[in-house]
Amino acid sequence: MIPAFVAKMGPVCSAPMDHAKTGMTLSVTVEAAKVVQAMEVLDAEGYLLEDVMASDLQDGFEITYHLSLLDGANRLVVRAMIPHDAPSLPTISGVYPGADWHERECFDFYGIRFEGHPNLHYLLLPEDFEGHPLVKADKARKSLADLMPLGYLVDCGLAEPEAEKPKPAAVKAVKTAKTEDA
C-alpha cells in the first residue's frame, strides 16, 4: 500500500488516501527540517513537482507539496507543519528548481521564510506591499482536526478511531509528543 521509498523520507506519519474521493493517493507528513531529504528521495523516484501550497491553520502554517509521477493517478502530498511565530523551513529549490517561484508565492501570501532560497522577494505582490494577504485572523483559523476527515486523522495518529470528535486537548498532546520524538 505505502511504497517502500516512503520510509527513506523520514515520515512522521503517512496516510493513504482515496484517489476517487480526494484526487490524492498518499499523504506523507514530514518534519519541516527534513523536507529536503524527502524531496531528494522523491526526485530520485522521478516525481514531478506540481506545486507548493501553504495553508494557515490553528496549529501553524501547513506546507503541502503536490507531486506526481509523470504517468498514472499517483498524486503524493508531502506535508510539513511550521509554527506561526517562527515560520521558516528549508528551501527545496536546490532539488526542484521549479519550486523557486512556488516558494516565493508562499512567502508573498503567508510570509513563510524558506531558508537558503536564492531570491526570496515578493513575486506576485508589489514590492512595497505590507502584510501577507492569506494569513487568517486568529478567530478564523481552524485546526487540522476541524479540516480533515476522521480517517486521515486516525491514520496520522491525531485521533482515536472510536472518537467521534477528537478533543482539542488530545490533539495538542499528540502534537507535543511528536515534537519530543524529533
Next chain:
Amino acid sequence: MSVSALFEEACTGLKSLFVGLGITGKAFCQPQVTVIYPKQEVDNLSTFRGHVELVGKEDDPSVPRCVACGACVKACPSDCLTILCPVPAKEGEQDAPVAMGPAPQKGSKTPGAVIVDFSLCSLCGQCAKTCPVDSLRFSDNPYMVALDRKEFRIDLMARLKRQAEEE
C-alpha cells in the same frame, strides 16, 4: 553536409516559400469574411446573453413573477442586484411615508424596484439559477452603449413594463 544536400535543402526551402505565396495569393482572391458592422450585422445575436431581466407573469406580463425573497441578491458574487420592498410600518407609525428597504421584507411579496448594476455583473447566472420562481433570465440585448456608468444601473421593473407594452 554535402553540397548537393545543401542545395536540395535550399530548394525545398524555396519551394515552401512559393507555396506560402500561393496560399496568401489565393486568399487575396477569395471573398472577405469581415462583417462591416453598421451596414451589416452578425447573424447569431439571438444566442447572445446580456444582462439579466425579469420574467413577467403569464396572465400579466407587466408584473414580474418575483416574490422579493432576496435569494438572488444573496447569490450574486459581485453584489450587482438590488431589490427594494416597502418596509412594514412599525407600531404607531402607520401614517408615516412608506420607506423602501432591501428584500426580503416581512409581508411584501412583490418587489418595489429591481435594479441590476451591469457594470459589476460578470454574467455568471447564479441569480437566475437560485431564483425559486424562475423570475430572472438573460436578455438578448447586445447594444449596450452609454456615456455614463450610471446608465448601466438598469431598472428591471421599468424594462419589463416597457417590454409588456411593446408586445
Next chain:
Amino acid sequence: MSPDLLSFDHPLTRLVVGLLCVFAFVGLNGLVLVWVERKVAGHVQLRPGPLHVGPYGLLQPIVDAVKLVGKQLAMPAGADKYLYWAAPLLAFAPVTVCFLPLPFDPDLAPMRLNIGLVLILAFSGLGVLSLILAGWGSNNKWGLLGAARAVAQSVAYEVPLLLAVMSVAITAGSLDLYEITGKQGGWPWQWYGVQNPLAFFIFLVCAVAETNRAPFDLPEAESELTAGFHTEYSGMGFGLFFLAEYANMIVVSGVAAALFLGGWQGPFLSGILWFLVKVYAILLLMIWMRWTYPRVRFDQLLNLSWKWLTPLAIIDLALVVIIKGIGG
C-alpha cells in the same frame, strides 16, 4: 542670373525642376503605396482594408498624413537633440536624389548621368546612416539594438547587391541606366532579368533586405525590438521614416525595372506606363511577401547573405564575364 539658367537644358535648372517633380512623384506614390499596402494586406487577410474614407478608402492615406502632421513631436529625455531630429530628414533626403537618374521614359529622365547607377547605390547607402543616428540619438536601448542590426544588415546586403548590379553593368557595358534600359528590348526574352535570372533573384532579395521590409525587417522588428530604431519617434518624425521606406521601395523597384525588366520598353507600346507597371509589379511582390512570411532571425539573415547570395553573385559575375569575353 545668366540667361543660360532659364533654359531647360541647363543642368542646374534640370536638377531643380527634376527635384521638384521627384518630390511630387515620391509624395504621390508614397500615398498610393500606403493605400495599396493596406488593401493588399486586408485582402490577403480576408478583410476589406480601408473602406470608409473616400471611395474604397482611397483618401485614407491623406487622413493618415494629416493625423501624423497634427501629432505632437515628442523627444525622450536624454536624447541627443540634433542627431535625433536630423535622422528622419536624413532618411528621406538621399532617397529623393536616387530618383534623379531613373529613366522613366525615353524622354523623361530627370538627369542623364553616365554613372547613374553609382549615384543611386552611393546615396541609398546613406540611408543606413539615418537609422544609426535615429537609434543612437534617441537614447533608447531598443533603438540602439535596431541601429546595430541596421548597420550589419546594410553592410551584408550591399555586397551581393553590388555584384548583381555589376553583372548587368558588364553585360550592358555601361553604368548609365538610360543606356542599360536602351540595350534591352520590349519583349521579355530581351530583358536582362530573363537572360540572367540569378542576378535578378539576388537583386530582389537584396532589395527587400536593403529597404528593411519583412521578412528582413530586422532593424524595426516590432515583436522583438518594439519598433527598433524608430521606437521613440512620433508624428511626422515617424512619418518621414515611413515615407522614406516607401520611397526606398520605389527606388529599388525602379532600378530593378530599368536593369532587369527593360524599363520603359514593352511589347506593343513603350513609355512611362510600362515603366510604372513594372515598378508596381515588383512593389506588389514585395508587399505580398511581407504579408506572407515570418521574420528571419538576425544570424540567419547574415548567413543568407554571406553564405548564399554573395558566393552565388560572384559565380554569376564570373559567368557573365566569361560569356562576355567569349562573345565579344
Next chain:
Amino acid sequence: MQAFDTAQLPRDPSSVRFEPGPTEDKLILSMGPQHPSTHGVLRILLELDGEYIVRAEPVLGYIHRMHEWMAEQKTYFQFMPNMGRVDYLHAMAWNWAYAGAVERLAGIEVPERGEHIRVAVTELNRISSHLLWWGAYLLDLGAFTPIMYAFDDREILLDILQAVTGSRLTYSYFTFGGVYNDVPDDFASRCLAFTKHLRSRLPMYRDLVTDNVILRGRCEGIGEMDVDLARRYGATGPVLRGSGAPVDTRRAEPYSVYGKFDFRIPAYSQGDAMARYMVRMDELETSCDIIDQAVSNLPDGPCSAKAPKTLKPPKGEACYAVEGARGKILVHVRSDGGPKPYRVKLRAPGFSNLSVFCELARGTLLADAVSILGSLDLVIPEIDR
C-alpha cells in the same frame, strides 16, 4: 551623446534587485510590461551581451488579482465565475478543475450527458485556445496573416460556444453536478461540421506556416529542454510533451469520461520550440477526434445533477487535475464544513512553464527568446492569478 543622470529616474525595485552581473559591457534591458511579444503585462529583465542573453528574469504580478483570497471570501457557487477569468483562453478547463474538486469534496455525481457536454465544450475551448496561440505565436515571429486565418476558423467555434454558453470568452458554464444549461438541439451537428471544417483547413496551415523554411529556422533547435528538466521545473502540457514524454492528464489520471474515448497523445522528442509547436498542431486533431466521439453519441438524460442550493461539503480536502491547453491545472480545495472554502489553491500550468524560461533563454539571441516565450504559450492572467 548628452550625459543623462539616471539617478533622477524613479527607483524600480525589480531592477534594483537585478544587479548588473560581474562582467562589464552588459546591457540590462527591460522587456515589458508593455511589449508586443509578452502577451499581456509580463515583464522580463534581460542582461544582454550584444544580442545574446546572459540572464533573464521574469517579473510577475502586474495583473495579480488574488483569486485565492477571493475564494475564501465567497461561497462555493460564487467563486465559480472567477475561474473563467484565471485563464481566459481555456476558461472551460479551469471551470472544470474547480467544479471537479468541489464535486469530489461534496460527493456529487455528474450525469453521463453532463460529462459528455463538458468534454465537448472543453475540447472546443482547447481548439480555440490553440488557434489563438498559433496566430499569436506567428505574430511574435513576424507573420501577420496566419492569425487572421486562425480567427476566421475560431469564429465558427465561438459561435457554437456562444449558442451553448451565451458568452464567447469568459465562460462560467459549469455548475457543481453538471453544466449550467443543456445544449441546443443542433449542437452535435454543428460540432461535427466544425471538426470536419477544421480538418480540411489543417493542410493549409501546414503549407502556409509549418513547412515554411523561415519558421523552421526560427523554431528548430531553439529552447531545447529534456524531460528531466521539464520534470524538475514542473513543466506540463504541450511543453512536457514536446520534450518527448507522452503525458497527458486526460490519459494519466482519467477524469470524467475521457477513459471511454480513443485518442492519440502527440509527443515529439526534440524538446525544442518546433516540437512544442508540432504538439499543439497535432492536438488540434486530437481534440477534433474527442469532440466527434463525445457528441456523436450524446447520451440522453439530465445534463446536471441536483446540487443543493447552498453547498456545504463535509470537512476534508480534494484535488482535481485537468489537462488545460497549457498543461496540468490542479485545484486543491479544503473545506471546514462551512459554506465557504477554507483554502483554495490554484495550480496554474503557465506558472511552472514560465519558470523554465530563465533556463532556456540563457545564451540565446533576443529573437530566440521571443520564439521560446511564444512556444511556452503563456497567458499572463493565469500566471499572476
